[in-house]
Amino acid sequence: MKHKFIRIIAFALTASLFAACGDGGSDQKQKLENFEEEKQSDKSFNPDDVERTRTVVFPSAHEIMTVFKNAGLKYKPDVTNDVANKSNYNTRFQKALAVGFYTSGLAYHVIHNQSAEAPEYLKVILELSSEIGISGVSADDELVQNFENSMGDEEKMLEIMSDIQSETDAYIADNDMQDWQMLIFSGAWLEGMYIGVKANDSYNTGDLSRRISEQMSILENQISVLESTDLQGEDFDSYMNSLKELEELYNSYPEVQNAEGVPKLGVNQLKEISDQIKTLRNSLI
């Protein structure tokens, strides 16, 4: 009985091996095209009766910095997160946020033609990205060399930054790392806002303030996408609570509730928003 049972198992294993080594590797596309028979199906497309998925595309860090600059953002030294702080980031959560911080810092330096610091920022971004598993571009890539050789040429540097971002986007899609990409964006957004409000310390209510207000309207979708990720942990929960508090504060203003287009905030409101952004950012660097 025992021998018979073992023979059955041996036969099953052999059969399965043959099945696996069969024509599975042949050109399945051709095989598929040969299936002429099409199933009869209902061609009507009822939008209420479909499977739906949703994602959001946010503006890039250099796009945000560019509109800030066009709105009057001036260059201030020492406003961005120092590259020496890199050693402060130990967890994957902290590193992902830091990649975002440094991405905005890099964009800020480049669009203000302060390129001396830019290569160091890029290097830290690539190192931290690699440490969290995003290695679309490595620190010894030709693109990085080209970036260093382009110092002083804002257009060229922005073009290379775009190339690096494009390769990173492709890597993230290939490796299903969108959750981490979202956290990086969030860090870039927060640092961008921090730079914007630091540069607007006099709380003037002109174009730059309007841009800050505009960025606040992105926060709602940012929170909803972050909530839909699989990210978790104490750090993440605490960060989410802070973002929600910031959103609640912004949404509590009548100017926001009644606005059509970008709300125009008063000096006190700008100060409240700015203080909350500074506190949050400084607690994370």
Added chain:
Amino acid sequence: MKSLASLFFTALLFLASESFAQQETIDYCEREATAEKTKKELKPYRYSGAKIKKLKIKEYNQIQETVIEMLYDTKYKIIFNRSGVPDGQTVDVIIYDKPYGKRNREIVWKSTDGQDLIELETESLEGEYDKLYVEYEMPAYEKEVPDGVRIAGCMVMTIGYDNMTFHTDRGSED
């Protein structure tokens, strides 16, 4: 008898893993080439970002929605690349002014002709928007798929912005 049972379950596990191994995926998506080609078409707009949506063939209708957050007073060029869509699958690109479920939602742009590369410059739209709601409408896949074969592909959307555009007279109550 105990060792026989253990051998039996090991064999079952092996058979199960073999049947998974036989599942073959035909992926029509060549992400890097597609993304690179699409990016080249952006000029003179500057690259802002790309969204590579993986498509899975299903026997029922699907809609994939992507919200594009846009900045005021900035012109955008949006390029959709359908070259990674599996044969036999159509993907219509329809852009709305509001999210699904909102009242008075209107189509602001659509492309249903099946071309591989399609471009939209937001300047050509009639209204002005801070968000666009892009929907990929994918009807149920009608071809017969052989057992053990899974079909996949992708849609690539690349966005560029015109950083020279800036006006101060829009989008505010003053």
